[in-house]
Amino acid sequence: MARYLQAKCRRCRAENQKLFLKGERCSTVKCPIDKKDSLLRKGPPGKATGFRMKKMSVFGIQLKEKQKVKQMYGVLERQFRRYFRLANAQKGVTGDNLVRILESRLDNIVYRMHFATSRSQARQIILHGHINVNGRKVDIPSYNVKEGDVISVKERSKKSVVILDALKLINSQGVVPWLEVDIDNGKGVVKQLPRRSEVLDLANINEQLIVELYSK
Numbered sequence: 001m002a003r004y005l006q007a008k009c010r011r012c013r014a015e016n017q018k019l020f021l022k023g024e025r026c027s028t029v030k031c032p033i034d035k036k037d038s039l040l041r042k043g044p045p046g047k048a049t050g051f052r053m054k055k056m057s058v059f060g061i062q063l064k065e066k067q068k069v070k071q072m073y074g075v076l077e078r079q080f081r082r083y084f085r086l087a088n089a090q091k092g093v094t095g096d097n098l099v100r101i102l103e104s105r106l107d108n109i110v111y112r113m114h115f116a117t118s119r120s121q122a123r124q125i126i127l128h129g130h131i132n133v134n135g136r137k138v139d140i141p142s143y144n145v146k147e148g149d150v151i152s153v154k155e156r157s158k159k160s161v162v163i164l165d166a167l168k169l170i171n172s173q174g175v176v177p178w179l180e181v182d183i184d185n186g187k188g189v190v191k192q193l194p195r196r197s198e199v200l201d202l203a204n205i206n207e208q209l210i211v212e213l214y215s216k
Contacts, residue, residue: 028214062213065206072201073102074119079142084214098194103194106133106143109151113181113188114170115163130157145190147205 070080087097107122116122122139132152175181179187
């Protein structure tokens, strides 16, 4: 997978919105997005002070919304387009289905269960073979997790400093209602797949714009 190696806060500032690319650290450290006056004065990254952005077209707005969601979940275009086709083929609202598919990725579940502090860190943990699904090792970050699946940290990995540090934040951050986590045993259960309203860090995302973009 292609990787973005520049400062992650730069991407949030370009979108003028928190993308939570650093995961839970976005809530605990100072973020340029929180400095409204400074952000408005400086303008977009790479532009001179006082630079005025041109009014975006409808296509530009739709494209920007798609890019934000892709960046948040660390998904490339080909895979994201496949997720949209799956969402469109399912019953119900396509936008809600798309969010549910993205949330059911194993790297996202590991992040939501606080075995990692960000989705990018979760991908690394999975690729290194530290995670089991229903007792079997799974090293594919895009693996589709289903309702009732048990996600656990391998026995030899439970003393990993990275995982232990991530679990320390569970008391302050809490766990999303559709997951259940056993901190002592380093495992969790997917009670159900999330409803759109339960994905709070997508509150400022309008997935309908993405549906309109791909429906052209």
